[in-house]
Amino acid sequence: MEIGLDEKTIELLRDFFKEYPKVEKVYLFGSRAKGYYTRGSDIDLLLVAPQMSFSEYLRLYSNLEELDLPYEIDLIKDKELTEEAVEIYSREP
Template identity: 40%
Template sequence: MKFKLKEETINKINQVFKKYDKVEKTILYGSRAKGNAKYSSDIDLTLIGKNINLKLLNKISMDIDDLLLPYITDLSIYHHIKNQDLIDHISRVGKIFYTNVQK
């Protein structure tokens, strides 16, 4: 299992990202990226794309919530992150979760 998630779960989440052309890629970070996640660990993802705003983030978040996954999914917009420690953490341990092949 990649990132301690079933392939089906990864595919479902990525299908949501595919609906939104503005999402160029997503980076997984936190315990799932580090490899020390438990089954119940949340899924921390930051979105990368030039024109991603809070309205789009909210739509994506609602679409992922509608999947009824047994995990909490924390989404952020990478270029909105102000916490330098978090930026450093994402740079250090982040793993590519989704890439828009059309970009």
């Protein structure tokens, strides 16, 4: 399945999330995961981090917005997954 992010962007996101030990997994969902994105589509990410406090989440989100990406990012924490979600990071191999 082809997703709507280039490998450079995926690696940048993976490197970013590696810096947060409480992040267990990150999923890409929405139009970029399903393949019907447009050039201006945002990046929808689901964050699995049950041990992360709200203040830690806010700090992570603020830092995520500082990444040099040409897209807006929507970050959702601990919501129910859909079948269309594509895992882009996992702390466990």
